[in-house]
Amino acid sequence: MKTVREMNIGELAAYVCSHLDRYGIYVALGGGAVVSIYASDNFVSMDLDFIDLLQTSRLKLKKVLKEIGFEEKNRYFVSEETEFFIEFPSGPLAVGNEPVKKLAELQFETGKLRLLSPTDCVKDRLSAFYHWGDRQCLQQAVWVAEMKPIDWIEVERWSRQEGAAEKFVEFRAELQGLR
Incomplete structure (x- = not known):
């Protein structure tokens, strides 16, 4: 080892x-x-x-x-x-x-x-973006979503529950812009 x-x-x-x-x-x-x-x-x-x-x-x-x-x-x-x-x-x-x-x-x-699962990792990073505007964490969420399968329905549901439906749309746009 x-x-x-x-x-x-x-x-x-x-x-x-x-x-x-x-x-x-x-x-x-x-x-x-x-x-x-x-x-x-x-x-x-x-x-x-x-x-x-x-x-x-x-x-x-x-x-x-x-x-x-x-x-x-x-x-x-x-x-x-x-x-x-x-x-x-x-x-x-x-x-x-x-x-x-x-x-x-x-x-x-x-x-x-x-x-954390990839989906919960994305939610964890988005939480810092949603609540404190941490754009570095937004970037980290994008990287994980690019590399691993994510439950998008769950992330969207959670985002609405966090009061961040508009920021979820920003996250998706950020992700699509990098692909």
């Missing part, structure tokens, strides 16, 4: 997720790291945002992550072996105002990774 130093973001995320699983700590990857995995080389995120699905104590997280070389520094977990760092944003796992109902799983040489 690869060393931590040799792992790309997906491999490292799967390694961490599988290691935590062995201790009954169930996490799911969200945020920009999911964009990095789904949109290949279009976007690089350095942080792995894991949502702890069972609200594990910080003390237990520290102990278990130390076994694979990650030490807590401020609110992050870092390792001398990699530039990637781990964060545990508070849950629950949601996109906009809606909880995530189903997670995706990817298998890597380094383990199994639970993460």
Whole structure:
């Protein structure tokens, strides 16, 4: 198996997720790291945002992550072996105002990774665009939608529920303009 130093973001995320699983700590990857995995080389995120699905104590997280070389520094977990760092944003796992109902799983040489589905990843990025006008997140949503199959009916339904039907139209126009 690869060393931590040799792992790309997906491999490292799967390694961490599988290691935590062995201790009954169930996490799911969200945020920009999911964009990095789904949109290949279009976007690089350095942080792995894991949502702890069972609200594990910080003390237990520290102990278990130390076994694979990650030490807590401020609110992050870092390792001398990699530039990637781990964060545990508070849950629950949601996109906009809606909880995530189903997670995706990817298998890597380094383990199994639970993460947002491509559709929920797009919704997560669009949430930042809809609510804060973050155009970088709009671009990330476009990249994921170009690379992965998306449930367009679901994204449109969710967008209306978020009060962003007009911005959904802007997202679709942005996507069509790049193709």
